[in-house]
Amino acid sequence: xxxxxxxxYGLPNEKVGAWTELITTQFFPGLQQxxxxxxxxxxxxxxxxxxxxxxxxxxxxxxxxxxxYEFIVTGTPAENxxxxxxxxxxxxxxxxxxxxxxxxxxxxxxxxWTTC
Numbered sequence: 001x002x003x004x005x006x007x008x009y010g011l012p013n014e015k016v017g018a019w020t021e022l023i024t025t026q027f028f029p030g031l032q033q034x035x036x037x038x039x040x041x042x043x044x045x046x047x048x049x050x051x052x053x054x055x056x057x058x059x060x061x062x063x064x065x066x067x068x069y070e071f072i073v074t075g076t077p078a079e080n081x082x083x084x085x086x087x088x089x090x091x092x093x094x095x096x097x098x099x100x101x102x103x104x105x106x107x108x109x110x111x112x113w114t115t116c
Contacts, residue, residue, distance in 0.1 A: 004028050024098040032089035037067035040087050040094065045071065060114055065089045068114065072104075079103055084113050 009023040010016070035043070041059075048055050048071075055071040062068075066088040074080045082105035086097045099113050 020102050022098070022100045024096075024100070026096040026098075027093055028096070029093040031094040032065075032091075035094065036064060037087035037089060037094070038062065040096070041067060041069055041085070044085075048073070060084075070110075070114075082110075084110070 004026065006024065006026045008016075010019045011021050014020060031040070041057075045055055045057055053073050054075075055073050057069060057071045060068045060070060066086075068084070068086045070082065070084045072080075072082045080103040081100055082102075083098055083100040084105075085099075088095050099109075101109060
């Protein structure tokens with residue numbers, strides 16, 4: 001069985017710990033047999049809450065095998081962050097694409113990432 005491949009893409013000249021925009025892609029083979037995109041999102045947000053963050057969550061698009069949502073974290077010791085995630089499944093597994101921006105996201109970027 002394959003592992004859980006993940007790729008991260010940042011802006012030129014930015015370091016891993018000091019980024020302003022980051023795209024992350026993940027693949028979880030077989031996870032679609034145990035979780036729906038909705039349940040995956042709920043688990044991710046619960047993990048954030050357990051770590052002391054208080055994300056504001058907004059679901060943008062929600063179908064049984066395809067979900068897009070955003071969350072915003074502010075007022076924390078860590079940097080503020082605005083993130084969009086799309087989670088979708090097929091017969092092979094679950095795919096997650098993240099676009100994160102620090103300290104926030106412009107309305108223009110949000111529109112670009114949420115308009116089909």
